[in-house]
Amino acid sequence: MAKKSRTRRRxxxxxxxxxxTGITNARLRGRRGLFDLTFxxxxxxxxxxxxxxxxxxxxxxxxxxxxVLPAFVDPHLHLDLAYSVELVKPNKSGTLxxxxxxxxxxxxxxxxxxxxxxAIRAINAEVSFGTGFIRTHVDVGTGAGLRLTEGVLxxxxxxxxLCDIQIAVFPQDGILRDPGALEQMRAAIExxxxxxxxxAHNERTxxxxxxxxxxxxxxxxxxxxxxxxxxxxxxxxxxRCTEYLAAQTIxxxxxxxxxxxxxxxxxxxxxxxxxxxxxLLREARVHVVTNPPVNLHLQGRYDRYPKRRxxxxxxxxxxxGVNVAAGQDCIADPFYPLGTGQMLDVAHMLFHxxxxxxxxxxxxxxxxxxxxxxxxxxxxxxxxxxxxRGCVVALPCEDVHTALRTRPRPIAVIRDGRLLFx
Ligand SMILES: [Zn+2]
Numbered sequence: 335m336a337k338k339s340r341t342r343r344r345x346x347x348x349x350x351x352x353x354x355t356g357i358t359n360a361r362l363r364g365r366r367g368l369f370d371l372t373f374x375x376x377x378x379x380x381x382x383x384x385x386x387x388x389x390x391x392x393x394x395x396x397x398x399x400x401x402v403l404p405a406f407v408d409p410h411l412h413l414d415l416a417y418s419v420e421l422v423k424p425n426k427s428g429t430l431x432x433x434x435x436x437x438x439x440x441x442x443x444x445x446x447x448x449x450x451x452x453a454i455r456a457i458n459a460e461v462s463f464g465t466g467f468i469r470t471h472v473d474v475g476t477g478a479g480l481r482l483t484e485g486v487l488x489x490x491x492x493x494x495x496l497c498d499i500q501i502a503v504f505p506q507d508g509i510l511r512d513p514g515a516l517e518q519m520r521a522a523i524e525x526x527x528x529x530x531x532x533x534a535h536n537e538r539t540x541x542x543x544x545x546x547x548x549x550x551x552x553x554x555x556x557x558x559x560x561x562x563x564x565x566x567x568x569x570x571x572x573x574r575c576t577e578y579l580a581a582q583t584i585x586x587x588x589x590x591x592x593x594x595x596x597x598x599x600x601x602x603x604x605x606x607x608x609x610x611x612x613x614l615l616r617e618a619r620v621h622v623v624t625n626p627p628v629n630l631h632l633q634g635r636y637d638r639y640p641k642r643r644x645x646x647x648x649x650x651x652x653x654x655g656v657n658v659a660a661g662q663d664c665i666a667d668p669f670y671p672l673g674t675g676q677m678l679d680v681a682h683m684l685f686h687x688x689x690x691x692x693x694x695x696x697x698x699x700x701x702x703x704x705x706x707x708x709x710x711x712x713x714x715x716x717x718x719x720x721x722x723r724g725c726v727v728a729l730p731c732e733d734v735h736t737a738l739r740t741r742p743r744p745i746a747v748i749r750d751g752r753l754l755f756x
Pocket of ligand 1: 564
């Protein structure tokens with residue numbers, strides 16, 4: 335019989351987190367030996383010194399040689415959808431299109447309270463695995479109305495002591511296909527959402543997809559916001575929205591402020607055209623977010639064999655100097671029935687899906703859910719360095735290889751120097 339676990343696990347939403355003076359005996363990426371970190375009185379990292387060099391004060395957390403990383407960043411999630419698989423019929427074809435249809439039936443009858451409760455559950459799950467920063471999309475349009483936005487905003491407020499959350503207004507059913515959606519997007523931003531979302535490939539024609547992107551930039555300029563657009567989430571080699579998004583990014587001077595989410599079709603382009611698009615993404619400093627679990631699951635659905643993997647060209651983008659991050663995207667919804675909010679699972683799947691298998695590539699895989707994702711969300715004060723926020727996760731393993739191989743639960747999740755979970 336298994337021994338009773340000694341780990342105490344609490345629901346952090348109901349507890350007052352303990353303030354720490356620092357962390358002792360931490361192993362850090364890319365550095366040999368053990369280190370002691372101290373926090374200042376606002377929970378930022380004050381010092382990082384070789385372990386045992388400085389006098390240790392009481393009230394620190396002993397990492398006991400475990401790997402300490404900056405808190406994970408989930409750059410692409412749908413909190414309004416989380417756990418909605420319980421509310422809809424099964425997705426029989428497994429396609430994106432059937433998922434959108436099933437979700438459309440469900441979302442019209444959801445209350446803001448229902449959305450809030452499921453979102454809080456998902457935030458707690460993500461935080462328990464060490465995520466400190468999330469960008470969620472929220473469905474906005476004439477079908478969803480603003481109830482889903484209300485629910486997600488309320489969940490963010492309820493969990494503000496656990497996690498930083500950026501909310502992108504997401505016109506799931508298109509903007510030109512759903513007259514009235516643009517006004518709802520504007521209203522959602524005025525209610526407190528942060529980022530202009532989009533879904534360029536979900537319009538009726540290529541011309542409408544381009545107009546969709548034009549409207550995103552108009553909105554972004556009106557409110558001075560970043561853009562994060564679902565784009566080319568298809569195996570269709572003729573879906574060519576990403577190059578237009580990158581070109582408009584340069585045209586509007588929005589370099590570094592635009593994220594292209596999914597970009598699956600890039601893998602189905604002719605190699606010469608793919609190279610052109612990758613160069614354009616680099617020139618425009620567009621961030622690319624891949625969602626390995628969901629792309630593997632939803633793409634390749636119209637293939638017999640061999641089946642395409644569905645992810646964008648991650649290794650080629652990274653080699654070209656494009657910032658690539660990886661997201662969970664879905665937790666138990668009509669688009670993807672699995673998903674736990676464990677970002678190490680996401681990096682683990684990326685390892686397999688695009689052969690990020692050498693030791694330096696494993697480091698790159700981990701970057702996609704830490705440093706690269708932080709860059710896409712334009713987080714300031716992120717990382718393990720003096721002056722950064724004390725938002726870190728301690729793992730019961732010594733290196734990145736073992737972290738990816740075993741994907742352990744954290745031994746501590748710390749936010750601004752306060753211990754949330756252990
Ligand atoms: Zn998405």
